Amino acid sequence: MSETLLSTKDLNVHYGAIHAIKGIDIEVHKGEIVTILGCNGAGKSTTLRTISGLIRPSSGSITYKDQNIEKTPPHDIVAMGLAQSPEGRLVFPDLTVMENLEMGAFLRKDKPEIKRDLEFVYGLFPKMKDRSKQLAGTLSGGEQQMLAIGRALMSAPDLLLLDEPSLGIAPILVQAIFKAIVEVNKTQGKTILLVEQNAFAALKIADRGYVLETGMVTITGTGHDLLSNEEVKNAYLGH
Amino acid sequence: MNEEMMFMLYDTAQFLINGLVQGSIYALVALGYTMVYGIIKLINFAHGEFYMIGAFIGYFTITYFHFPLILALPVAMLLSGFAAVIVEKLVYKPIRHAGRVAALITALGVSLFFQYAGQNILGADPKAFPQAMPELTFEFGEVYITTTQIMIMVSTFVLMVLLWWLVGHTKIGKAMRATSFNKDAAALMGINTDRIISFTFFVGAMLAGAAGVLVGMYYNTVEPMMGLIPGLKAFVAAVLGGIGSIPGAVIGGLVLGVVENLVVGFWESTYRDAVSFSILIFILLVKPAGLLGKNIREKV
Ligand SMILES: Nc1ncnc2c1ncn2[C@@H]1O[C@H](COP(=O)(O)OP(=O)(O)OP(=O)(O)O)[C@@H](O)[C@H]1O
Ligand SMILES: [Mg+2]
Numbered sequence: 001m002s003e004t005l006l007s008t009k010d011l012n013v014h015y016g017a018i019h020a021i022k023g024i025d026i027e028v029h030k031g032e033i034v035t036i037l038g039c040n041g042a043g044k045s046t047t048l049r050t051i052s053g054l055i056r057p058s059s060g061s062i063t064y065k066d067q068n069i070e071k072t073p074p075h076d077i078v079a080m081g082l083a084q085s086p087e088g089r090l091v092f093p094d095l096t097v098m099e100n101l102e103m104g105a106f107l108r109k110d111k112p113e114i115k116r117d118l119e120f121v122y123g124l125f126p127k128m129k130d131r132s133k134q135l136a137g138t139l140s141g142g143e144q145q146m147l148a149i150g151r152a153l154m155s156a157p158d159l160l161l162l163d164e165p166s167l168g169i170a171p172i173l174v175q176a177i178f179k180a181i182v183e184v185n186k187t188q189g190k191t192i193l194l195v196e197q198n199a200f201a202a203l204k205i206a207d208r209g210y211v212l213e214t215g216m217v218t219i220t221g222t223g224h225d226l227l228s229n230e231e232v233k234n235a236y237l238g239h
Numbered sequence: 240m241n242e243e244m245m246f247m248l249y250d251t252a253q254f255l256i257n258g259l260v261q262g263s264i265y266a267l268v269a270l271g272y273t274m275v276y277g278i279i280k281l282i283n284f285a286h287g288e289f290y291m292i293g294a295f296i297g298y299f300t301i302t303y304f305h306f307p308l309i310l311a312l313p314v315a316m317l318l319s320g321f322a323a324v325i326v327e328k329l330v331y332k333p334i335r336h337a338g339r340v341a342a343l344i345t346a347l348g349v350s351l352f353f354q355y356a357g358q359n360i361l362g363a364d365p366k367a368f369p370q371a372m373p374e375l376t377f378e379f380g381e382v383y384i385t386t387t388q389i390m391i392m393v394s395t396f397v398l399m400v401l402l403w404w405l406v407g408h409t410k411i412g413k414a415m416r417a418t419s420f421n422k423d424a425a426a427l428m429g430i431n432t433d434r435i436i437s438f439t440f441f442v443g444a445m446l447a448g449a450a451g452v453l454v455g456m457y458y459n460t461v462e463p464m465m466g467l468i469p470g471l472k473a474f475v476a477a478v479l480g481g482i483g484s485i486p487g488a489v490i491g492g493l494v495l496g497v498v499e500n501l502v503v504g505f506w507e508s509t510y511r512d513a514v515s516f517s518i519l520i521f522i523l524l525v526k527p528a529g530l531l532g533k534n535i536r537e538k539v
Contacts, residue, residue: 054423078429090424092417103417106410107429155429 002029004063005159005191006051006082011060013043013050013215020046022215023060028159033185033192035202035223037236038212044195045087047212048161051193052084053077064159079107083157087164087195089148093137097128100136100147104154113156120188121150124180142173149177153184159191160184166198174198178205199236203227211236249381254504255497260388260457262496263395267450268473269480269488270402271443277483278419278439281331281342285349286447287470291357293319293448294368294455294465301369308371312394312452319448320441327440332433350470357463365462368455391453398449399489405442406485415439419483468512475519481532490530 006028013021021043028034038044049055051062053074062070069077083104091100101121105114122129125146131139136147145165152160162181166174182205184190196202203209206223211232219231226232268290275283296315300306306314330349334341375386406412417425418435426432454469455461472495480491495515502514522529 049423052427054426073431074423074426075429075431078427084427086424086427090421090427092420092424094416094420095413099413102410103413103425103428103430106414151428 002031004028005030005065006193007063008047008051009061009063011047011050011062012058013046013055014058015046020215021050021057024212024215024217026210026217028191028193030158030191031185031189032207033181033194033205033223035194035196035206035209036212037196037199037202037209037226037232039197039235041214042212043215044212045163046215048084048086048163048193048195051161052082075107078155078157081156081158082161083152083155083159084161085145085148085152085163085165087167089141089144091136091139091144091147091151093135095136096133097136097139097147098132100151101128101154104151106155108154108156114154117154117156121153124153124183125150125176142169142177145169145173145177146180149180153190157190159193162192162194164195164197166196166201174201181205199232200227203232246381250504251501252379252382254500256382256384256388257504258497258500259493260391260496261500262476262493263391264450264454264457264469264492265473265476265496266489266492267395267398267446267453268469269476269492270399270485271447272474272477273480273482273485273488274415274439274443276477277485278415278436279331279335280339281346282474282482283331283440283443284343284346284470284474285326285353286443287466287468287473288350288353289319289323289444289447289466290451290454290469291353291461291463291466292322293444293451294461295357295361295451295463296448297371297452297455298366298368298461301371308452308456311371312449315452316445316448319451320445323440323444324437327437331440332436350466354464354467361463363463365460368459368461370459371456387456391457394449394453398446402442402446402485411435411438472515475515477529478519479522479529481529484529484531487529487531494530 004027008024008026011021011024024047036044036047046055050057053069053072057070061068064080064082092103095103101118108114127143128146128150131143136144139147149162149165165177178201181192181194185192194202194206203223203226208222209226210217211219219229221229268286271286272283275281293315296318297311300311300314326349330345334345372386372390377384406415414425414430414435417428418430418432422432473492476491476495477488479495480487499511499515503511
C-alpha cells in the first residue's frame with residue numbers, strides 16, 4: 001500500500017450540543033481519489049471543514065504529511081499543500097476570474113510556477129481563460145464551480161478537498177468537471193478527497209470510498225466494490 | 240440679476256464650500272466605520288475615539304516637538320492606527336464570536352473608556368491647537384476659502400485615492416475584499432484573516448486620525464470628548480451611503496456635510512444635529528441599504 005497522506009483518528013466534532021461527527025477514521029493515500037458519500041446532513045462538509053482547520057474537532061486527531069494539524073490555523077494548512085474547494089463554491093463575486101485565481105496563489109512567490117499553474121487551469125477549463133476579466137459573481141453556477149476548483153489548484157496543493165463539485169450544475173458540465181478531476185489526479189499526480197451526493201459519478205472515478213451516515217462511517221471499500229454493494233445501490237444509486 | 244439674488248448665490252456657494260470641508264472630515268471617519276463593518280459586521284462605536292487620539296497626537300507633536308504638519312499628520316495617522324490594532328486584539332478579537340449585541344456594548348464601553356481616560360490624563364478642558372501652517376483667506380466675490388479648508392479637501396482627496404488604490408489594486412486590498420465576502424473562503428486561500436481584520440482596523444483608524452488632525456487645525460481646539468458627535472455623524476454618513484460600501488461612505492459624508500451647512504446657513508444652527516439624526520432615522524426606515532448599499536438581506 002502506498003504512503004498515507006492524510007488520516008483522521010477517532011475524530012469528533014460538535015456544533016454546540018449537536019454531535020455532528022462521531023469518531024471518524026479516514027485514510028487517504030498519496031495519488032488516490034477517495035470519495036465520501038452520504039445524504040444531506042450526514043457530516044460530509046463538517047469533515048472537510050475540520051480537516052482544513054475551519055472548525056476545531058472536540059477530540060481525535062488529523063494527521064497530514066506525518067504532522068498533527070488539528071490545531072493548525074487554516075492558512076497554515078493551505079501552506080502545507082492542502083487546499084479545498086468549499087461547498088457552495090464561494091468564489092469572490094466582486095473580484096475578476098483572474099483575481100480569484102491569483103487569490104488561490106496568495107501564499108506563493110514562485111512567479112514562473114504560478115504562471116505555469118495558471119496555464120494549466122486555463123487548459124483544464126478553457127472557459128476561465130475567455131472569462132478571465134469578468135467578475136466572478138456574473139459567472140453561471142457551473143463556471144463558478146470550475147473557478148472554485150481552479151482557484152484551489154492555484155495554491156499548488158498535494159491534496160485537494162472538493163465539496164460537492166456537481167451540486168446544482170447542468171449534467172453536461174458535471175461531466176466536464178469529473179473529467180477535470182481525473183485529469184488533475186492523473187497528470188498532476190494530485191491526491192483528491194471528493195465529497196459527493198452524485199454517488200455513481202464519484203464511485204466511477206474513485207479508488208476508494210467511505211459512506212457517512214449521521215456522523216459515522218458505515219460502509220467502506222474500493223470504488224468498484226461500492227458500486228456493486230447492495231446497500232449502497234439501494235440508498236445512493238437509486239436502483 | 241438683482242443684488243438680493245447675487246447674495247443668495249454667494250451664500251449658497253459659501254455654505255457648499257463649508258459643507259464640503261465638513262463633509263470631507265465626516266467621510267474620512269465614515270470610511271473606518273464602513274470598512275470595519277464590511278469585514279466583521281461590527282458597528283465600532285469607539286471609532287470616533289481614534290479621531291480624538293489623532294487630534295491629540297497632532298496637538299502634542301506640533302506643540303511640543305515642533306513637528307511640521309507634513310510629519311505630524313502621518314505620525315498621528317500611524318499612532319491612531321496602532322491604537323486601533325491594540326483595541327482590536329485586546330478587546331474585540333476575544334469577543335468576536337459572542338454575538339453582535341455583546342460587540343456593540345463592548346464598543347460603547349471602549350468609547351467611554353477613551354473619553355474618560357482622556358479627561359483623566361489630559362484634562363477635560365479644550366486645548367488650543369497650534370497653528371500648523373500659514374492661514375490665508377482667498378476671496379471670490381463674497382465667497383471665502385481658507386488655506387486650511389483647501390488643505391482639508393486636498394488631504395482628504397489624496398487619502399481617498401490612496402485608499403482606492405490599496406483596496407482595489409493591491410494584494411492585501413484584494414485579501415481585504417475576499418475576507419469581507421467570506422472569512423472561511425479567504426482562509427482557504429491561505430489568507431491569515433485575523434491579520435487582515437487587524438489591518439482593516441489599522442487603515443480605518445489612520446483615516447480617522449488624519450481627520451482628527453485636520454479638524455484640530457480647522458477649529459483650533461482639541462478635547463477628549465471631541466470624538467463623540469463627529470463619530471456619531473460619521474456613522475450617520477456611513478449608513479446614508481450604505482454601510483459596508485467605501486464609495487458610499489465618501490458620498491454619505493459629503494452629502495451630510497453639505498446638508499448640515501445648508502441647514503445651518505439658511506435656517507437655524509441649533510437644528511444641525513437634529514437634522515443629521517433625522518436623516519439617519521429616515522434612511523433606516525425608508526432605505527436601510529443606504530444610497531449605494533446593495534439591497535440584499537443579511538446572512539446570518
Ligand atoms: N454551523 C452549524 N451549526 C450547527 N449545526 C450545524 C452547522 N453546520 C452543520 N451543522 C449540522 O451538522 C450536521 C452535518 O452537517 P454537514 O453540513 O456536515 O452535512 P453534509 O453531509 O455536508 O450535508 P449536505 O449534503 O447537505 O451538504 C447536520 O446535522 C447539520 O445540521
Ligand atoms: Mg455539505
